[in-house]
Amino acid sequence: MKGTPLRQALRQAAALVFLAVILGVVTNQWRDDRLSLIGDWSAEARFNDPSGNSLIISLEESLRLYESGEALFLDARPESQYVEGHIKGAVNLPWQDLDRYFMEVLEKLDGPEAIITYCDGEACDLSHELALFLNETGFENVYVLVNGWSAWREAGLPIEIGL
């Protein structure tokens, strides 16, 4: 007898999931803000400006701008992570605490030729959000170094610890 209610539950659950999938897919097709069924979540597809232009800068190009002193590096991670280690000379502008830090950092943003934002991990979106915000605020030549902290550190490039 014990198997019967479970079999019934499994049948019902499968039917409910099937119904939900149909409802989800059909309503998605109707809406203006529909998602494509198979999404492209690669960095190349995600890190664009509103016009669709890529904001990504390569590690090599970042290093060239770093060595020539033409770029300001902005670390978009929380201060606690910045203190544990960051690209040497990078300024901390935590995206999640932007209001508190922005006025402090603002005067440093005007000089350099380029601004390169970074955080850590392929999935990290903080640097992208920060770059979009700076773009909207009127700053030009803003780029995102994808997975910046790990990529920079693993390449053995200059880092520093603390504030």
Add this chain to the structure above:
Amino acid sequence: MRLFLGAVFLYAGSVKILQPGAFAEAVYSYQILPGAAVNLAAITLPWVEVTIGLCLTAGLCLPGAVLLSTSLLGVFIGALVFNLIRGLDVHCGCFSAEITHGPVHMLTIARDLLFLAISIYMAVFVFLKGGHSRS
């Protein structure tokens, strides 16, 4: 208790249906599903929640709905704990599709554990007492 859990699922699902893009971001930020499956999960998962919520509140297909609610809550808690252990800074997409609501902390897991306990209690009721929850 059945109505409460049903309302929780209805609310959680509806919020996500209203903001599909933000919920997809939240699914992606969990870094568990492959990129190609993120949108499909973001499109269908909220409807699974709403369906469960409707069945629980209306008292329809209770064995199936309770099995699904228990399994889903188990998977959600597993994903939260997994990311907590591996130190990934995810933001909970449980009740709000917004990703800026702060990091997952123990309270979120405790809240989901409470929902899971209710769901398991109902499952015991439904499976052992012949399919009718009187709670």
